[in-house]
Amino acid sequence: MTQFLPLRGLKYNLQKFDSLDELICPPFDLISSNLKNILENKNPYNAVWLEGTSQIKDGSENKYLDSRNTFNKWLNNEIIIRDEIPLYYLVKYRYMLNGTAYSVAKIIGMLQVEDLSTGNIVGHENTYPPIVEDRIKLLETTGVQFSPILAAFKDASGTVKTIVNKTLREEAEAHINITTTDSLDIWSISNNDDIQSIKTSLNDSTVFIADGHHRYDAALGIQNSNTSTFESQHIMTALIDLDDPGLQILPYHRIMENINEELTALVHCKLSEICINHTQKNVEDIGSQSLLDLISKTTQNIHTICTLSPQKNILNIYNMDPQSSEDALGELAHSDAWILQSKVIDSCMQKYPSSSLTYTHDLTEGIISKDSLAIFLGPFPKPAFEKVALSETNMPPKSTFFYPKMPTGLLFHPIYMGP
Numbered sequence: 001m002t003q004f005l006p007l008r009g010l011k012y013n014l015q016k017f018d019s020l021d022e023l024i025c026p027p028f029d030l031i032s033s034n035l036k037n038i039l040e041n042k043n044p045y046n047a048v049w050l051e052g053t054s055q056i057k058d059g060s061e062n063k064y065l066d067s068r069n070t071f072n073k074w075l076n077n078e079i080i081i082r083d084e085i086p087l088y089y090l091v092k093y094r095y096m097l098n099g100t101a102y103s104v105a106k107i108i109g110m111l112q113v114e115d116l117s118t119g120n121i122v123g124h125e126n127t128y129p130p131i132v133e134d135r136i137k138l139l140e141t142t143g144v145q146f147s148p149i150l151a152a153f154k155d156a157s158g159t160v161k162t163i164v165n166k167t168l169r170e171e172a173e174a175h176i177n178i179t180t181t182d183s184l185d186i187w188s189i190s191n192n193d194d195i196q197s198i199k200t201s202l203n204d205s206t207v208f209i210a211d212g213h214h215r216y217d218a219a220l221g222i223q224n225s226n227t228s229t230f231e232s233q234h235i236m237t238a239l240i241d242l243d244d245p246g247l248q249i250l251p252y253h254r255i256m257e258n259i260n261e262e263l264t265a266l267v268h269c270k271l272s273e274i275c276i277n278h279t280q281k282n283v284e285d286i287g288s289q290s291l292l293d294l295i296s297k298t299t300q301n302i303h304t305i306c307t308l309s310p311q312k313n314i315l316n317i318y319n320m321d322p323q324s325s326e327d328a329l330g331e332l333a334h335s336d337a338w339i340l341q342s343k344v345i346d347s348c349m350q351k352y353p354s355s356s357l358t359y360t361h362d363l364t365e366g367i368i369s370k371d372s373l374a375i376f377l378g379p380f381p382k383p384a385f386e387k388v389a390l391s392e393t394n395m396p397p398k399s400t401f402f403y404p405k406m407p408t409g410l411l412f413h414p415i416y417m418g419p
Helices: 033-042 062-076 129-142 159-168 192-202 213-223 261-274 288-298 322-334 336-351 363-368 382-390
Strands: 010-012 080-082 088-097 100-112 149-153 174-177 183-189 207-211 234-241 248-250 253-257 277-282 304-308 314-319 356-360 373-376 401-403
Touching (some): 062 080, 088 192, 100 149, 100 159, 129 213, 159 183, 159 192, 183 192, 213 234, 253 336, 253 363, 261 304, 261 314, 261 336, 261 373, 322 336, 322 382, 363 373
Parallel strands (some): 149 234
Antiparallel strands (some): 010 080, 088 100, 088 183, 100 234, 149 207, 174 183, 248 401, 253 356, 253 373, 304 314, 304 373
C-alpha cells in the first residue's frame, strides 16, 4: 500500500520577505558553479546555501556542516518557520516551452520510503553511489530534506483532480516569479476531508519516481540506519498526475567530445544499422535559430534521432521502428535513450576510449559545441515511459528530463524534529 501523507514542513517566513522570487533555486543537480555564484549573490538567504553546494570545496565534511549551521541560524532567527499542523501543499506551475503556454498542478506531501522491490514505488534510472552517499551525508548532518522529489501517479478515480480544481478557485497564499515567462502559485490543503480523500486515493496507486532517484536512495539509506525516525521514513514529494498534459518528459541530448573522423563514421554506421530510414540535410547556410527550430521540430517525431556533424554543416536524421526490436528488447525498445546507449554509444566509446560524453537538455549547447558530435533525441511518450518503467529494467542515467522541475526553497522537511 502506498502511503502519501501531509507533512508539517518548514518554510520561509513571508513576514520577513517581500516575495520568494530571490530565495528559490533549481534542484542541486542542475546548479553549475557559475549559477551557484549568481544565486549566492542574488540573496544571502537563497536556498542554494542549503543544498550542500556551499563555497567550501576542501573535500571534507565541512560543506555539510556549513549547510547545517546556515540552516540552524536561519531557523533561530525565524527566517524559516514551521507549520503548526501537517498539510498538503498545492503548487500550480505555469511555464512556456517552445512558444506554447502550459500549466501543471503538483501536490507536496511526504511519501513513505520503501524498497522498490515491493512494486508500489517504481524507479526507472540507475543511480551513482557517490552521489547517493553525498545526499546521505547531507541528510544525516542537517536533518532536513531541502527539496522534494518529483513523482507521478495515475489519478484513475479523478478524486485528486477534483480537490485540486476546488483549491485552485481559492486565493493563492504565495506567488513566485521564476523567470519572465514562468511562475507558480501555492496553496495549502488543510481540510480534513480533502486530506483523507487524497491519502485514500493514493493507497492503491503505483507511484513513478520522475526526478530524484539519488535523493530517494539517500532517504532509503537513512531509513535503514540507526538514526531512523517516522519523519525520515518518508521523503518530501511533489506528486503529479502522469496524464496531466502540463507534465513533459523531455530528452537529454548527448555531446561526444574528443572525437575523430573514424569515430564519427562509426557512430553513423551503427545508427544506420538500427534505423529504418536515414536522410541528410545540409545546414551550413542556415542561421542558429533556424537550425534550432529544425532540430526541435524534427525530433518531435516519435523515435527520431538527429546528429549534427562536428563541422556543424550536416544534419543526419534517423528514424527507428521499436516494433521491429520489441521481440529482442521487450519494452526497452521504446526507449530511444536506452537503444542509443546500448547499441551505439557504449561500443563506440569502448573502441575509442579517449572520447568523452556529456549530457544536456538544452538544444543550443549541442549546436554551439565545438569539434564535437551532437546527438539529439525527442520527447519520451508517456505511454511508452509507463511501459518501460513497469518492465523493472532501469534505463541509463539521463534518459528522461521531466519538466518542469520543482525548485528548491518552497518547503523543507525536517526528519529529526519529530511530528
